Amino acid sequence: MGDPRFPTNYAILLAGPPGVGKFEYTVAQAREALRAGERVVFVTLDLHPNEIRARAKALHLDLEAYEGKSFAFVDCYSATASERPEPASGKKTFLVSSFSNLEGIGMAMSKAAQELGTPVRIYFYTISTLFLHNSTQAIAKFFQIVTSRAKMNMGFILYAVQEGVHETMTMNLLRSLVDGVVEMRFTDTMDREVRVHHMRGYQVDSSWHPFVQMPVLPGGAL
Amino acid sequence: MTGTGDGSRIRTGIQVLDERLKGGFPRPSTLLLFSDKPTEKRLFAENFAVQGAIAGEITLYVDFFRAPTLARAELSRFGKYPADRLIVVDAVSSQLMVESSEPYRIKDIDDLQEICDVIVQAIQEQKPSRIVIDSMEFLADHFPKDAVLDQWKRIIDEAAKVRSVTCFLFINWTYHERDLSAIRALSDFVVEFQSSMRGGILRNSMRISEMEEGGIRTNWIPYAFKDLVGVTVYFPRIMVTGPFNAGKSTVVRSLCEKSISIDRMGTTVAFDYGSVNITGIEAEIFGTPGQERFEFIFKIFAREVSGVLLVIDASRPEDFERARHMLELIGPRIPYVVLANKSDLPGALAPDTIVRKMDLPDGTPVVPTVATESKGVRDALAILAEMIIGVR
Secondary structure, rough: OOOOOOOOOOOEEEOOOOOHHHHHHHHHHHHHHHHOOEEEEEEEEEOOOOHHHHHHHHHHHHHHHOOOOOEEEEEOOOOOOOOOOOOOOOEEEEEEOOOHHOOOHHHHHHHHHHHHHOOOOEEEOHHHHHOOOOOOOHHHHHHHHHHHHHHHHHHEEEEEEEEEOOOOHHHHHHHHHOOEEEEEEEOOOOOEEEEEEOOOOOOOOOOEOOOOOOOOOOOOOO | OHHHHHHHEOOOOOOHHHHOOOEEEEOOOOEEEOOOOOOHHHHHHHHHHHHHHHOOOOOEEEEEEOOHHHHHHHHHOOOOOHHHHHHHHEEOOOOOOOOOOOEOOOOOOOOHHHHHHHHHHHHHHHEEEEEEEOOOOOHHHHHHHHHHHHHHHHHHHHHHHOOOOEEEEOOOOOOOOOHHHHHHHHHHHEEEEEEEEOOOEEEEEEEEEEOOOOOOEOOEEEEEEEEEEEEEEEEEEEEEEOOOOOOOOEEEEEEEEEEEEEEEEEEEEEEEEEEEEOOEEEEEEEEEOHHHHHHHHHHHHHOOOOOOEEEEEOOOOHHHHHHHHHHHOOOOOOOOOEEEEEOOOOOEEEEHHHHHHHHOOOOOOOOEEEEEEEEEEEEHEEEEEEHOOOOO
């Protein structure tokens, strides 16, 4: 496959230890989608939208050029401050009041997708943060509902998850509920590698490839 | 719960609902705002709270997700309310580890007993007529089930003592059906919520069921939200149809402040479109052409309508067969009202004659109208709205 984008009506889990480059990988995916004229929603739980804008810019993606047109944030991060942040003009951000408001997160994603128009690609960064604020059982149901909604009605979703902080059972559950898993790791020499572990309905080369700094996509994995 | 006098009922502020509820929810009563998937049920609860504060009632809002400043800012989207009427129980400042000067503040969010003590204290001291608990899944997700159910009952008891109407928001992430039945049994009304996304459009609807034997039960009611207006009942796709030259476009025009018509030499060739807002009902109106050669358009529109206004010329019984055929195309499950238009013309038939001649089921609503003078048209829409909402 020459096209670096994932299929639509599809859900991907991106797993790797902290610092391995999940954010870079996610931004690379979003960038290719936006350049191809697709719509993108970025759900942030770990970073302030301004920080994402700045870090994406360093990775050759100017989000502000797309905001309000084909890109929107679902911001679950900012409201941890008690004041409502004023959205910058022309930028549409969907604010969720709390990490524990799973229902609010789900609805904000639907509204963002509706506002931008479907199909849309959703990047969820990261699902791990939810585990600090909610029971595993609640997250599992949320994950299942949101994944099926995203696949059926919105288009595509990728969740980033931190490797090594969740129990094996939890990771297996998350892996079982998506269509494909992309893994990232450090080698002995602290180089970074990426592979597509599996993708439902596709033959994939599941060998490890070096994860090169942008703008080259991971090993041409897809 | 049969009181009807002043102060015995709490209005939702959504007129068609209040009519269905015979003036509102009775005091005291317990409402379970329930869904098993993410929905916009918070809109209903927030609207309910703000409507109370606007009416000068003391309203208590227990918020586990938003700091009070944020909660108050978001609630003001539902309309301007007197600040002292709306009391927020602050369960968030301690989660964020920020200072709070709220009189009702939960200090230890990991202590179920303390959380509920603060809520009960607020109920006893403020004697609110409306209480919103936003939301119970926060507790269900953080504490053992039996302890949560015990405290749930305690809040219901305390609220009943001050004759409050209490809304418990609850999305079920963790409980089994058996526990849900117990929770439903604690409630006087269950308000269920659905949000669905189809073709990129998000649709919200709700259904009210009184738990009491033989109580009120509505159909799924579509609703919408607008800043500063709050929640309104909204009917997407009301179809105005009928035989050629019955006056469909005139009906659309007389219903809608603004409408557009795609017509040629006075007859509609594509469709009429408009929107209407009367007595708390908002509706989107489509008029279809009556000529048989445009039946393909009719079939496209008939797919997803919420109700039909069938316009006939009451003085032309020779067209009734065509009108009947149109009803058959729409199918058996869509509610409809017959508008006996041009009822001022000589030879116009009476509603019961029309029912007989068209071989319609007994009780089919037939409303005499004169669309050119806007007579009867809004009544017909109101009847249709009631049929869509439904009530047991």
